[in-house]
Amino acid sequence: VGEKLYLGMDFGTSGARYALINKEGEIHAEGKREYPLSMSEERVDWVKSWRATLYSLLEDIPVSLRPFVASISIDGTSATTMIVDRETGESLCRPLLYNESCPEALATVKEVAPLNHTVCSGSSTLCKLVSWWHAAETRPSSAVLVHQADWLLSLLHGTIGVSDYNNALKVVGYDPEVESYPRWLLAQPYSSVLPLVQAPGTTIGYMKENIRTCYGFGKDCVICTGTTDSIAAFLAARADRPGKAVTSLGSTLAIKLLSTTRVEDARFGVYSHRLDDKWLVGGASNTGGAVLRKIFTDEQLRELSKRINPAQASPLDYYPLVDIGERFPSADPNMEPRLQPRPENDADYLHGILESIARIEAKGYTLLKELGATPADEVFTAGGGSRNQKWIAIRQRVLGLPVSQALHTEAAYGAALLAIKGAAAHL
Ligand code: ADP
Known part of the structure; x- marks a missing residue:
């Protein structure tokens, strides 16, 4: 039996990387992929592109090492927002990217949020959510907001609608100190769309069987909540x-x-x-x-x-x-x-x-x-x-x-450290 390994993946602004490390933090494999830019309606289809990149990275991991991967975590760009169906995972609108602004929603957000709150910026996830809420023709009760990393992780573990408090903090006003959404936010009609929030590096479940068998990962490989790309880069430096x-x-x-x-x-x-x-x-x-x-x-x-x-x-x-x-x-x-x-x-x-x-x-x-x-x-x-x-x-x-x-500055390395944390807590 080989040594246990921990996989971190970083979905950044121009491409994605992976780092596979052991418990001591030594790198056993790493790699990167640019996002394929498949177009639909003159726009990049990010849902397709990120999913394809996730599977490409899994394929890039040396076959001989895959059975030893004990846990996986992923970081993504902060405030990259998706509204998906809780049951099927299908996107209900195109993803709104980290740097996209929804100025039309800002006035509504400013009305409900405290003065100077982090959500009071046109590119905040809350503005993106409000913008979707106002523009959507239908708002199914199964709709849930997830971040890029949350969604990619859900492709691996199958539970849709879970986030971490790093991805959720700046963006939906989640208050990490009291471990709940603030009351002003829960009072809004769109609060039903908010995800469940866990600490970064919390084990959510085992890798889905079809993916596990397709790529040859082990039966006990678990998938953990992630974080944002800049926090993952901080974690990589081990300033702990x-x-x-x-x-x-x-x-x-x-x-x-x-x-x-x-x-x-x-x-x-x-x-x-x-x-x-x-x-x-x-x-x-x-x-x-x-x-x-x-x-x-x-x-x-x-x-x-x-x-x-x-x-x-x-x-x-x-x-x-x-x-x-x-x-x-x-x-x-x-x-x-x-x-x-x-x-x-x-x-x-x-x-x-x-x-x-x-x-x-x-x-x-x-x-x-x-x-x-x-x-x-x-x-x-x-x-x-x-x-x-x-x-x-x-x-x-x-x-x-x-x-x-x-020594290390790659966000993927920081995500791999989160995977170690998740696996340790899971034992
Ligand atoms: P970003 O990802 O923010 O665009 P990088 O981390 O790639 O930036 O760093 C690029 C910056 O590093 C450039 O603005 C460049 O001026 C600076 N840089 C490159 N080489 C040196 C050097 N030898 N000394 C100081 N700064 C440098």
Whole structure:
């Protein structure tokens, strides 16, 4: 009998990945697939595309390893919403994608939701639900709202209408602290459409027999609830104690910190996701790599970085932004980008920009602490900027904390860790 393995799948914005790991977190297999873009009525048929991708990923898993998969979990894009039939799983309308907005529903949502609530945005799942509710010709009593990850998981376990509190938090106003939907939401006519909500990584059931036998998975392979793609990416870094944080340095700068306390502040767009008995507190700045990319190629970034002495503080004080406006750690919709004066030496210029972004990052962690979160004591880094060792050294000096590149940053790896959690609780 071989070692037990745990499968995580990540359904991101452009494609899907899988990671198959053992209990120690060692990767036994991984792979990715782009979404096939089958069209219907001039639109991509996402239902078909995601389903085909799910089965393709299952096929990509080495046949010899499939019998050893003990559990499976999936993450998907946050606020990607589907209304399906509880009995058959058939879609009752086309999926509404994470970035789609339903502005026509916003006024209705604002009437019922508390001021500044996370659902008060045109792309929230609640706006998508209300939009469907108003436009639908028929609203069968079997209709249920599910997120992308929920639906994909239901193809594997067969129970339709179960979600997790990460996918459900921002989107339907599910209150993870009291483990129920808020009263104002339950009072709405569409509350019958809301899914049942479980903790991420909760075992829902065994893999459906037809799928199990078709692909050759074991009889006791269980399927667990998932999470959102950005939380799965955080989980991948294994920042699993309060005070551990992950800074994502992609086009923008996002920070996430594990805290024993829940922190929310709508002014700065700061909110907390529940992770069992802890909170994942996050904030996102508009600064980040997008500005670097406008000025330098990635090749120039590498070459110029070599000439930076990270032990030396840069006197240049910038606020690198691509557009006007900042939210976190300074709430100022009129903030102007500041990238002047530009020194003659490009390495000095880059040093000033990297140092300025590091100061914004430091200010972000300070703000989270001021808002009541557990103080950060170690920072892992993900994203394109995490490859830059000089930047890591600069940030370490500016933050006054140990900073390192995260060992794992793939959301699929984080989903596989959730699968481990589900299997452990199931025993
Ligand atoms: P996203 O997925 O948010 O688009 P990535 O995580 O792929 O972004 O990161 C891309 C960013 O990383 C680019 O904006 C680029 O400027 C930045 N980047 C790439 N190489 C380096 C480097 N050596 N130093 C600093 N930043 C870099």
